[in-house]
Amino acid sequence: MDTVVAAMSADVRRLAINPSYWYPVVRGRDLKDKPVSVQIWGVAVVLWRSKTGVHALEDRCPHRLVKLSHGHLRADRIECAYHGWHFDGEGKCTHVPYLEPTQKLPRCQVRTYAVRELYGFVWLFAGNAAEADRRVPLAIPEWDHLNYIATVSVIDCKAHYSYLIENLMDMHHAPLHSDYQAWSDAVLEKLHEEPERVDAHYHAQSHYRIDRIWSIAQLFVPALRKPHPESLTVSYVYPHWTSSLGADFKLYCLLCPLGPLATRAWLVHFTSLGAFNDLHRLPKAVRLLVKQSLFGSARGLLDGLVRQDILMIEQEQQAYLSYPDHPPWEINRALAAAQRLMRSQVTA
Ligand code: FES
Ligand SMILES: [Fe+2]
Numbered sequence: 219m220d221t222v223v224a225a226m227s228a229d230v231r232r233l234a235i236n237p238s239y240w241y242p243v244v245r246g247r248d249l250k251d252k253p254v255s256v257q258i259w260g261v262a263v264v265l266w267r268s269k270t271g272v273h274a275l276e277d278r279c280p281h282r283l284v285k286l287s288h289g290h291l292r293a294d295r296i297e298c299a300y301h302g303w304h305f306d307g308e309g310k311c312t313h314v315p316y317l318e319p320t321q322k323l324p325r326c327q328v329r330t331y332a333v334r335e336l337y338g339f340v341w342l343f344a345g346n347a348a349e350a351d352r353r354v355p356l357a358i359p360e361w362d363h364l365n366y367i368a369t370v371s372v373i374d375c376k377a378h379y380s381y382l383i384e385n386l387m388d389m390h391h392a393p394l395h396s397d398y399q400a401w402s403d404a405v406l407e408k409l410h411e412e413p414e415r416v417d418a419h420y421h422a423q424s425h426y427r428i429d430r431i432w433s434i435a436q437l438f439v440p441a442l443r444k445p446h447p448e449s450l451t452v453s454y455v456y457p458h459w460t461s462s463l464g465a466d467f468k469l470y471c472l473l474c475p476l477g478p479l480a481t482r483a484w485l486v487h488f489t490s491l492g493a494f495n496d497l498h499r500l501p502k503a504v505r506l507l508v509k510q511s512l513f514g515s516a517r518g519l520l521d522g523l524v525r526q527d528i529l530m531i532e533q534e535q536q537a538y539l540s541y542p543d544h545p546p547w548e549i550n551r552a553l554a555a556a557q558r559l560m561r562s563q564v565t566a
Contacts, residue, residue, distance in 0.1 A: 236563040238345035240355035255287035268294035273307035280326035337361040366488040371520035377535035418552035424448035
């Protein structure tokens with residue numbers, strides 16, 4: 219992966235990733251009692267869960283280079299499907315079923331990755347595992363907060379990750395979502411750049427307000443939406459993105475760039491229940507039940523927005539491949555700042 223970084227181009231559509239960050243690779247609930255193969259920037263990684271935690275190795279048996287993820291779990295080890303060699307979570311071969319008495323175990327070493335399970339995702343540090351503790355996964359404090367209802371939606375697009383980030387930083391694309399109309403009339407007021415983040419502060423009209431128990435009906439009945447001015451902040455916190463619209467909504471986009479032309483990401487949306495004072499006086503267990511039973515309630519809205527965004531992002535990618543000499547016109551300063559951050563992260 220480091221070679222790919224070195225070979226990156228200044229063309230933002232051909233940039234590699236900075237692997238020395240934490241990337242979500244699978245939802246924790248999807249990693250059960252079988253090995254799972256995931257991908258991060260062209261590298262396949264096998265994950266498995268044991269009593270001692272989640273393990274991550276490059277998904278390639280050192281014997282004949284087949285995928286370890288086709289194998290089976292043996293306690294906290296993984297057994298290759300082909301000849302049955304066993305590997306531990308440290309990537310060491312611990313057993314060869316047909317080893318002759320005079321032979322020693324092969325001293326092969328499979329590459330290991332640092333992993334953490336947080337906020338319902340398994341996060342992988344795509345760089346050198348020894349450097350993983352220097353950084354932490356993006357903080358998502360609302361995940362466990364009793365006042366927030368979460369919804370998760372997956373984005374799978376056949377495009378370079380830069381198109382997704384630019385889509386998310388450009389709040390002038392409300393016309394695309396006119397049937398959902400979460401916000402409109404965005405005006406970019408302030409832009410702030412740091413080495414690892416870009417914050418774009420817009421002023422906009424928010425079309426949803428969560429102040430009544432039936433506020434959810436606004437999702438289905440456009441006439442109930444009452445546009446009102448709100449601050450709208452979008453932040454590219456490399457390599458992820460986060461946004462807040464007034465006090466009611468918080469959104470995260472957790473990126474997992476699969477390769478130069480494929481990006482997976484998870485949108486994690488939170489609706490605040492801060493306006494419901496009676497609810498906060500209830501016992502914690504009841505509030506937890508409310509939070510859990512409302513999980514996913516914004517799914518229809520989120521999936522709809524995702525479908526519309528993917529359509530545009532994939533068209534942009536295809537146009538870039540078909541007409542490399544026709545660069546697009548861009549006037550939003552937030553996108554230029556996001557591109558500066560992408561470039562600096564892979565060239566630093
Ligand atoms: S290829 Fe994995 S044990 Fe032979
Ligand atoms: Fe969008």
